Amino acid sequence: MTKPVDPLDIDFRALQVLIWVHQFRSFTRAAEELGVNQSAVSYTINKLREVFQDPLFVRQSRRLHVTQRCEDIVQQAKRLTVEFRQLTAPPEFDPKTAAQKFVIACNFYERVLIIPDIVKTLTREAPNLELEIIDASGIGHERLMRNEADLLIGPFERSDPQFYRRDLYRDRYVCLLDPAHPMADEPLSLEDYLGLDHVLVTYGGQWRSRYLIELERLGRELKVVLRVPSPAGLEQLVRGSNLVATVPERLSKAVSAGLRTIACPVETSVTIGLVWTAVNHRSPVHMWVRDMIYRLNSRTRTLEDAQAG
Amino acid sequence: MTKPVDPLDIDFRALQVLIWVHQFRSFTRAAEELGVNQSAVSYTINKLREVFQDPLFVRQSRRLHVTQRCEDIVQQAKRLTVEFRQLTAPPEFDPKTAAQKFVIACNFYERVLIIPDIVKTLTREAPNLELEIIDASGIGHERLMRNEADLLIGPFERSDPQFYRRDLYRDRYVCLLDPAHPMADEPLSLEDYLGLDHVLVTYGGQWRSRYLIELERLGRELKVVLRVPSPAGLEQLVRGSNLVATVPERLSKAVSAGLRTIACPVETSVTIGLVWTAVNHRSPVHMWVRDMIYRLNSRTRTLEDAQAG
DNA sequence: TAGTTGCGATCTAATTTTTTGATTTTACTG
DNA sequence: CAGTAAAATCAAAAAATTAGATCGCAACTA
Known part of the structure; x- marks a missing residue:
């Protein structure tokens, strides 16, 4: 007739119902509190009765008596629901203590x-x-x-x-040259730029800088004299040479001590x-x-x- | 469209699903384990995702990755389900330690x-x-x-x-008399019994002993000479007197030192x-x-x- | 001693949730 | 680029839950 209730079927709402009924000693009051029908409370308590194998609440001469087991269960249920609530709450994050x-x-x-x-x-x-x-x-x-x-x-x-x-x-590209380089004092035209001897930063891997992609789109190509994997040490390579390096503007500031920085004529930037x-x-x-x-x-x-x- | 899921709607089965999915890193395997459809697992995890406001599991290059939040939640969920299970288990009772x-x-x-x-x-x-x-x-x-x-x-x-x-x-009634009482040595007939002078134990309150009820049913009545509220001290009252007291047999042994005990002729007992x-x-x-x-x-x-x- | 009342239990029907089975989407893999 | 494994999604079916009405019981009322 009534199939056995699996404990796992109990949800935290049912525990909440239990707690309110215990609090008020009344199914009806608990139902009002929870905004549901008394019948629903009765249904839930019956389910709990099966699961816990205990009557939990017993009507005796108008009052609703609470079994000892029920007291124990309610105490634990309160703890469990509070802990679950804390678990569902968005985790407080305090950078001061976050250790990971x-x-x-x-x-x-x-x-x-x-x-x-x-x-x-x-x-x-x-x-x-x-x-x-x-x-x-x-x-x-x-x-x-x-x-x-x-x-x-x-x-x-x-x-x-x-x-x-x-x-x-976004960071735009700039060109780094030796201050003594013939082109170091004028704005560079694209043609000028393409005519220079370039040191190309490959950044390793298959990365291709935006300005190279843009040049390819224009059907033009750089005259690359030297390829280096990283901008580190660029300053020493460019200084006193006729090489020009094209690097993002912000990066240039870190590697351009003693070099001249001028705008790159390729209209592009890296994000x-x-x-x-x-x-x-x-x-x-x-x-x-x-x-x-x-x-x-x-x-x-x-x-x-x-x-x- | 999708109404918000109340955390209280989560049941322990849902937490179980979470735990299995976490264990297997697979909705499908968890579904098999739990004997349900993969779709049901998906449904449950989605509900949990809403409740916890976290994706919990993320598919990445064939593997199912677990968010940090999910790790935390699973750990707590395990604890909560174990504790709930213990709560539903019939309480162990050890008389040695029971203190109440x-x-x-x-x-x-x-x-x-x-x-x-x-x-x-x-x-x-x-x-x-x-x-x-x-x-x-x-x-x-x-x-x-x-x-x-x-x-x-x-x-x-x-x-x-x-x-x-x-x-x-059940305890049958016996009669207590002084050993020197004329009737002390014979079995008592009902008529003999009714003819004696009785000391009646009222037991206070409105209690009526079974043998009195039986007599009333027969339309007979005792000749009551003395009423006492309790069998305590009966011995002293009966000894040396012509009184007879009717008490449950087992009780008689506690109050009959020095008295004669004979069967009560009223056919009845108290349970x-x-x-x-x-x-x-x-x-x-x-x-x-x-x-x-x-x-x-x-x-x-x-x-x-x-x-x- | 009947009439009333309060309250949980119970029944049926309505509603909602969950599950299923089928299909689609996604993100690789060969 | 087709093939594949697995989660997401959808519609329909099944199950669980709730509401509304009513019952039953004990306790008060008069």
């Missing part, structure tokens, strides 16, 4: 221009967060997918629905952004770090946008 | 004949159980209903569906039993005590039954 490892994948550019500020902020605001930087070197997205990294920072343009992305700012996946999308730590990095770069962003606009 | 108050309502008869053995057993087997005896004096059932007493012991005959009852044994209510019906302590009392009186019971049969 956070892995950022990026390359030289970001290590030089973005990471230092991040580290400073973390030291101050989230001293227990352990930061690890790993190389993105062309396979940043893969490393994200493999959960080797929590966050990717860089000039990544893949628009893939499985990646979340937030742009930080630096954050990339992550659904795994971390709603993690409070992750959201906090993302916001923090975004805020750190807001000055740069508005500057760039002003220039671009 | 147990109130028995009864009268002189039971205090003399039944309680002493109970006390001895409790001291030995349930040393932490605190026993209190209160007077039943006619309102034993009321005291049960008011939860003033946990258990009533006595010759109570009310058959009321709200009371549970278990008979211990001593335990009475309790639904409030305590399933309480492990209560069940244990009831069983214990029943066992203590098993010898008496079989003796009586043998005599009766």
Whole structure:
């Protein structure tokens, strides 16, 4: 007739009903409190009676008596519901106490221009967060997918629905030359630019800089004299030579001591952004770090946008 | 469109689903394990996603990745389900450690004949159980209903569906006389009996002994010379007098030192039993005590039954 | 001692939730 | 680029829950 009730069928609402009935010693009052029919309360209590194998409440001369077992159960039920509620509540996140490892994948550019500020902020605001930087070197997205990294920072343009992305700012290209270079004092025309001897930063992997893509689109090609994997040490290569290097403007400031910087005649820019996946999308730590990095770069962003606009 | 899911709607089955999916990293495997459709698992996880405001599981390159939040939730969910399971399990009862108050309502008869053995057993087997005896004096059932007493012991005959009852044994009536009494050496006929001078034990309250009810049924009446509220002190009243007292046989042994005991010619007996209510019906302590009392009186019971049969 | 009342139990029908089975979508993989 | 494994989604079916009405019982009322 009545099939046995599996304990697992009990939901927290049923425990809530139990608690209210216990509180009021009345099915009817509990029903009012919960905004349901008395019959529903009766139904629920019956289910609980089966599950706990105990009458829980017994009517005796007008009063509703509570069995000892019921007292015990209610006490535990209160605890369980409170704990469950806490579990469903959006987790409080306090950067001060958050202690976990956070892995950022990026390359030289970001290590030089973005990471230092991040580290400073973390030291101050989230001293227990352990930061690890790993190389993105062309396979940043893969490393994200493999959960080797929590966050990717860089000039990544893949628009893939499985990646979340937030742009930080755009960076235009500039040319670095030796101050004694014949072309060092004039604005460069595209033709001038193409006529020069270039040192090309490959950034390793299969990355192709935006300005190269743009040149290809125009059907033009650079005269590359030297290829280097990273902008690190560019200054020493360019100084005293007739080479020209094309690098993002912000990066140039870090590697151009003693060099002349002039605008690059190829009309393009690179966009630096954050990339992550659904795994971390709603993690409070992750959201906090993302916001923090975004805020750190807001000055740069508005500057760039002003220039671009 | 989709109405918000209330956290309270989550049942322990849903948490179980979460735990299995987490375990297998697969909706399909979890569904198999739980004997349901993959679609049902999907449905449940979606509900949990809403409640926890977190994707929990994310498909990435064939693997199912687990969010940090999900890890936390699963850990708690495991604890909660285990605790709930323990709560639903029938409570272990160990008389050795059971520490609570147990109130028995009864009268002189039971205090003399039944309680002493109970006390001895409790001291030995349930040393932490605190026993209190209160007077039943006619309102034993009321005291049960008011939860003033946990258990009533006595010759109570009310058959009321709200009371549970278990008979211990039957006790026949005997007559006590002074050894020098003229009738002390013969079996008493009913007419002899009715002709004697009686001392009547009223037991207070509105209790009427079975043998009086039986006499009334026969349309006969006792010649009552003296009424006393309790059998206590009966010995002193009967000795050296021409009075006869009618008492349950077992009780007589406690109050008849130096008196002659002979069978009572009224064909009747009193049944001593335990009475309790639904409030305590399933309480492990209560069940244990009831069983214990029943066992203590098993010898008496079989003796009586043998005599009766 | 009947009439009334309060309150949980119970019944039926309505509603909502959950499950199923089939199909689609997604994100690789070869 | 087709093939595949697995989750998402959809419509229909099944099951659980709720509401509304009524019952039963004990307790008060007069």
